[in-house]
Amino acid sequence: MKRIFLSLLLLASFFAIQAKTLVVYYSYTYNVHNIVAELSRQIDADVVRIEPAEKGLDYAADNYAIGSAQIAAIRNNPGDAASYPAIDPVNVNLADYDCIIIGAPLWWSQMAAPLQTYLFHNGKAMAGKKIGLIVSSASSGISGVEADARRLIPDGDFLTPSLWIRSSQTSNASSLIAGWLSQIGYHNFSGITITPDDQFPAKYTIFSVDGRMIASNALSLQTLGRGLYIINGKKIYLND
Ligand SMILES: Cc1cc2nc3c(=O)[nH]c(=O)nc-3n(C[C@H](O)[C@H](O)[C@H](O)COP(=O)(O)O)c2cc1C
Structure with a gap:
């Protein structure tokens, strides 16, 4: 992988x-x-x-x-x-x-x-x-x-x-x-696209684009669905 x-x-x-x-x-x-x-x-x-x-x-x-x-x-x-x-x-x-x-x-x-x-x-x-x-x-x-x-x-x-x-x-x-x-x-x-196999540094927070907190650290991106998220304050598109 x-x-x-x-x-x-x-x-x-x-x-x-x-x-x-x-x-x-x-x-x-x-x-x-x-x-x-x-x-x-x-x-x-x-x-x-x-x-x-x-x-x-x-x-x-x-x-x-x-x-x-x-x-x-x-x-x-x-x-x-x-x-x-x-x-x-x-x-x-x-x-x-x-x-x-x-x-x-x-x-x-x-x-x-x-x-x-x-x-x-x-x-x-x-x-x-x-x-x-x-x-x-x-x-x-x-x-x-x-x-x-x-x-x-x-x-x-x-x-x-x-x-x-x-x-x-x-x-x-x-x-x-x-x-x-x-x-x-x-x-x-357009923008930055990452896949679930990509990894982020240890410290991150993930919000949905309508402002719901999804995770703070310790969440594998693999558990998120395809779509747009706010990760460490930046909008990032997660591809599958
Ligand atoms: C002045 C005017 C002319 C329209 N002419 C047509 C038309 O020729 N054919 C059609 O299918 N819809 C027509 N419509 C309907 C609009 O295209 C449709 O309701 C559209 O969803 C409107 O978008 P809006 O709600 O963002 O304004 C017309 C609407 C208006 C206000």
């Missing part, structure tokens, strides 16, 4: 080269919000939520009239900044991230308008970064949202496939996300 003894120093050097992930999403009725909350339990990422500048709009009223008008404006003139609804300022330095996961509601077969606004202004700064796309829709297929993402992030290194979660499947997000992360090889390019 392979036995790798990691010193804390070695661990520190791993973290120095750890790839960083940003999740950017918009959510009107909280489906994407709940999906992103689940994603955050499975990966180590910073999360940014896009907010329309105009508050209190009911995008679904009158058969989705406002959302529909916003999508139509973008469709008619996608190159004009004036076609995109205003959003609150977003304070994030994209240069800090290697991977960006976009969480998008589908509106009239396109990407929800406020998220398009963010990508219209910032998509070019995502050139060369790994881009993952998660889309929530009631029933419509997601190819229009994928096309929007590729138009707005012209030089993104897109991870395929995208993850499509129907709104009725939001409660199954945990397993759908876990399957998708392994499909795109997420844990191979």
